[in-house]
Amino acid sequence: MTTKIFIDGGHGTTGIEIADRLAGRPELSLIIVPEAQRRDAGARRDALNAADIVILCLPDDAAREAVALIDNGKTRVIDASTAHRVADGWTYGFPELEPGHREKLANSRFVANPGCWPTGFLALVRPLTLAGLVPADWPVTVSGASGYSGGGKAMIAEYEGTDGAPTAFRAYGLGLGHKHVPEMTRYAGLSHPPLFAPAVANAYRGMLVEVPLQLRAMPGAPTLTDVHAALAAAYAGSPIVSVAALEDSGATGNVEIEHVGATDRLQLFVFGSATSGQARLVATLDNLGKGAAGAAVQNLNILAGLPETAGLRL
Template identity: 55%
Template sequence: MKPKIFIDGEHGTTGLQIRALLADRADLEIISVPAERRKEASARAEFLNAADVAILCLPDDAARESVSLISNGTTRVIDASTAHRVADGWEYGFAEMDREQPARIAAAMRVANPGCWPQGPIATLRPLIAAGLLPGDYPVTVNGISGYSGGGRPMIEDYEARGDEAPEFLLYGLTLKHKHLPELRRYAGLSGDPIMQPAVGNFAQGMITVVPLQLGALPRVPKGAELHATLADHFSAIEGGVVEVAPYEVVERVPDLQPEACNGTNRMKLHVFANDDRAQALLVAVYDNLGKGASGAAVQNLDLMLAGRR
């Protein structure tokens, strides 16, 4: 019997992407509330409880409400909102975070899909902190740029309506209270909040995150090649992982290092750049904010959960 998948919020940006990724999956049955029943208060609860896996593509409060409507002990949940990313009883859905993480996701009843912005910094920082190359109290700064689809339907509509007048580069999060800080702090292994300086560019999707490192104040200063080898060892050990570590190079620029390089995929590509004489390094992650940063990660988590069900 095919597992039943219900996408709660299937008409939003992430929901539409997940529907597209699952459209040709003959091994799944996608169930949807019929158009004529969408205004019925009971219809949503009915379909949530009929699903083997419910994928929530909703604002935070609506996602919490959906979880409260599940009255059985069988419906498993993937929540793409921010609501449950640091909540007790929820597994964090970044499969490459640890060697054991795919198995944890496979066994979980509740999985919180990661946010797009934290995944790159978590991918580059967590293995280095775990290996002792960086301390947990390191003062982290995260810079980056994302396509405007990261802002959801309102920003997409605004950018597309403004056409050539849309800003090429738009800083935001200037109150230093970015909503992804709690998950970034927890899953990177940091003891304090980093500074996040996100920006939106005038392109639809794709992103780059950059973590600059001033290494000179550390008791033992790691070389760039050591940072790279630690990341490469970590991600090569993740069976079925989609995170790739680019070869270590000392170069002025990389022509194909641009935010749209992984678009249309669930891949993430990491780079380490360093100047050992100056004891400085850059940790760079490139991925699709709608792929590994959202819908791609949700489908990856779904497949792990279904594999664990067998």
């Protein structure tokens, strides 16, 4: 028996990436709405209600509208938009978040795919708050850079237009009210929002997310070894998330935005100085992979009871 899948918004950047990962999988059957009927509410309603699992790759308002069109009690939903990430009744779609979360996902009907930035941030911070190394009220900072494909078709057109890329590197979110901050705060277990300083680079895809820590000023003055041990324990045995050995990180002079390539992997590094008592925690991922499409496919596999890495690029 195949699992019927409908990708609503499947012609956007994330939808295309998801479809590529689902192609050729005999255990799945894709529901296709003809191009002429994509704006037909009736055709969309039929497709949404015929599917076992729906993946929404839509703007926030359109995602809410799609959920409202589902009038049965069985169709399960994975929403790749921001609309439901901190909404009641929705499970956050980061299986690695904490012990037991994967099982919670498997039994959920409504799943909110994480944002790309929160994926890297939470991978670094959540194990440390759980271990008590980062207090809930600690003033956490997160920065980094993403490929411009994370901005969707409009930003892709801006960077790939006939006049060439507008810049090599651009900071944004300067008003400190970015839409990713609520999910970062909630799922990291923080009492206050982190200071989020994102940037976009002139690279189509890829992402670096960095959390600097003044270890010497933190309660208990945790060491680099303490931090690394908490991260390594959290992701031990994971086929998707890996933590570079401390000695390997110490021998690394730099990390590139394209470090994991066009894959669905997530790799973490602990850099720092025992002498200064400072650390730079870095997550590397593909903003279209584990930061978007790869996460949606991983969640789909979990909901459908299929091998978790099926169709992923690892």
